[in-house]
Amino acid sequence: MRQSAQKTGSLRMGWAEVLTTARMRAIEAAAMASGAVSGAELMERAGAAVAGAIRLRWPRPGRALVLCGPGNNGGDGYVVARHLAQAGWRLRVLGMDNTPGPDAALMKQRWAAIGAIAPLTLDQLRRKPADLCVDAIFGTGLTRAPKGEIAAILAHLGQDRATELVAVDCPSGLCLDSGGFLGRPREAATDELRARLTVAFDSPKPGHLLERGPDCCGELVIADIGLRRWREAAVAPMIGVAPSFDIPDSRRPAHGTAALDKARAGGGHKFTHGHALVLAGGFGHGGAARLAARAALRAGAGLVTLGPPRAALIEHSGPPDALMRRGVDDADALAALLADARISAVVLGPGCGVERAAALLDPLLAAERPCVLDADAVTALAARGPGGLHPACVLTPHQGEFARVFPDLAAKLAETSPHGPFYSRIDAAREAAARSGATLLLKGPDTVIAAPDGQLRIHSAFDVPWLATAGAGDVLSGIIAGLLARGLAPLDAAATGALLHAAAARRFGPGLIADDLPDMLPAVLRDLGA
Numbered sequence: 001m002r003q004s005a006q007k008t009g010s011l012r013m014g015w016a017e018v019l020t021t022a023r024m025r026a027i028e029a030a031a032m033a034s035g036a037v038s039g040a041e042l043m044e045r046a047g048a049a050v051a052g053a054i055r056l057r058w059p060r061p062g063r064a065l066v067l068c069g070p071g072n073n074g075g076d077g078y079v080v081a082r083h084l085a086q087a088g089w090r091l092r093v094l095g096m097d098n099t100p101g102p103d104a105a106l107m108k109q110r111w112a113a114i115g116a117i118a119p120l121t122l123d124q125l126r127r128k129p130a131d132l133c134v135d136a137i138f139g140t141g142l143t144r145a146p147k148g149e150i151a152a153i154l155a156h157l158g159q160d161r162a163t164e165l166v167a168v169d170c171p172s173g174l175c176l177d178s179g180g181f182l183g184r185p186r187e188a189a190t191d192e193l194r195a196r197l198t199v200a201f202d203s204p205k206p207g208h209l210l211e212r213g214p215d216c217c218g219e220l221v222i223a224d225i226g227l228r229r230w231r232e233a234a235v236a237p238m239i240g241v242a243p244s245f246d247i248p249d250s251r252r253p254a255h256g257t258a259a260l261d262k263a264r265a266g267g268g269h270k271f272t273h274g275h276a277l278v279l280a281g282g283f284g285h286g287g288a289a290r291l292a293a294r295a296a297l298r299a300g301a302g303l304v305t306l307g308p309p310r311a312a313l314i315e316h317s318g319p320p321d322a323l324m325r326r327g328v329d330d331a332d333a334l335a336a337l338l339a340d341a342r343i344s345a346v347v348l349g350p351g352c353g354v355e356r357a358a359a360l361l362d363p364l365l366a367a368e369r370p371c372v373l374d375a376d377a378v379t380a381l382a383a384r385g386p387g388g389l390h391p392a393c394v395l396t397p398h399q400g401e402f403a404r405v406f407p408d409l410a411a412k413l414a415e416t417s418p419h420g421p422f423y424s425r426i427d428a429a430r431e432a433a434a435r436s437g438a439t440l441l442l443k444g445p446d447t448v449i450a451a452p453d454g455q456l457r458i459h460s461a462f463d464v465p466w467l468a469t470a471g472a473g474d475v476l477s478g479i480i481a482g483l484l485a486r487g488l489a490p491l492d493a494a495a496t497g498a499l500l501h502a503a504a505a506r507r508f509g510p511g512l513i514a515d516d517l518p519d520m521l522p523a524v525l526r527d528l529g530a
């Protein structure tokens, strides 16, 4: 009874289109309306895929308990039960005494021809132990928080850490559009459902990648159920990446790391790789900007200049020698420096001090140069309001900074509700990007990156908790600036930056300090073939 080791390590895994539940339903409906495939066939494929994933990970048949809910997720459960029984597993199936839709009704009938269905009650659940429990209670159709008997069942499953849990599409109760559990606080809880394996269909949904989703889904397997033809090309598809699911090459869109190829095509002169300027704070506060500058160099900017006030230049006399230094005392000095059009990206914020960041913001924005606004620059922005940024700005707040600039959106993000879907990090990032006119990267283990035109990337990296270390955000700013300097579009620079940042942390492993990150980048870039 062992699950295979989680897949980690390879950088080429995981970029895939992410579907909202509404879009998933639309694609399923289009497939069925075409007459090429029936709902029952899709359900057979879905259930077979779950059973196949179980048999791969638990090759010796044992005792399985399958919990079937009132809708099509329950229908999948009856199919899983049939396949496992055929493979020699001993099955107990608990189901509801309702009349589901025709496809689930058919699967229930097919199961009933070979096995019993006991009522889906807490009492039945507790009766006999099982090695494996298949949660097919709710999937994408969850509209409200579970109540009564089903809520009690889910709470029991959440507390029972002895039985391995396999979730069909998602752990029941999870809102697949946000990654929160409906009706529950947005934070982690001790009795939340924690699956060892989740098998989802066609594409990941936002809830698999955000908030509680990654921890509660466990290993995520995306099963192909033959819907590719109907996954119509969206104008601005959501793209997500996560280290714990693998996507075939054919499903990997040309985003993220592919953008590096474009940047590399520029040629060999140092100016063709761009010139990044990292503005630094006063004497004694230069560490954050030095981290960012080193990261910008390692990310491939041809030149990087560090710009502290002149009185603080002495603080930056150490390595790296590749770094240039230039005193930037005030707004006028910055405006004069930015008259040099070869400066192709700027970082403002890390270790800068809010007052200095506020003073430098005006000439920086006036120059309309690609820039990363982080840390103290985000705080400075909170005082003046987020409007008036331009599309080449990348704003990189963590949750607390986000709340300072967009308090109303942060408040909505913290809300819970008995009805779904929750207001999600996607909604918040999109609204903030549209309001500010900049690309917004909302930091976290579930980083969400939104462009003002609505394009969106999700970078989910719950496997590198050691990345939450002092200075890691400064390094991320530097990487993004390095990529902006090389000519990547803001959305690509931010998304690729998030990917490189997490990959560097993954390659280093626990014990990481922010200083280690930039120097991991060459190996990470080599792995990517960049």
Ligand SMILES: NC(=O)C1=CN([C@@H]2O[C@H](COP(=O)(O)OP(=O)(O)OC[C@H]3O[C@@H](n4cnc5c(N)ncnc54)[C@H](OP(=O)(O)O)[C@@H]3O)[C@@H](O)[C@H]2O)[C@@H](O)CC1
Pocket: 028, 039, 042, 043, 044, 046, 047, 069, 070, 071, 072, 073, 074, 075, 076, 137, 138, 139, 140, 141, 142, 143, 144, 145, 146, 147, 150, 168, 169, 201, 225
């Ligand atoms: N469509 C397809 O072709 C395919 C779909 N597939 C599978 O179908 C799943 C989606 O199926 P689904 O839409 O039937 O929704 P599902 O998650 O089973 O739950 C809805 C049911 O629960 C009910 N309900 C909701 N909330 C409730 C609550 N709090 N407490 C109590 N009841 C509640 C709701 O009732 P209602 O809201 O209508 O009152 C309805 O009866 C998807 O995740 C995947 O597994 C695959 O087979 C591939 C092909």
Ligand SMILES: [K+]
Pocket: 073, 135, 136, 137, 138, 139, 167, 168, 169, 170, 171, 172
């Ligand atoms: K489920």
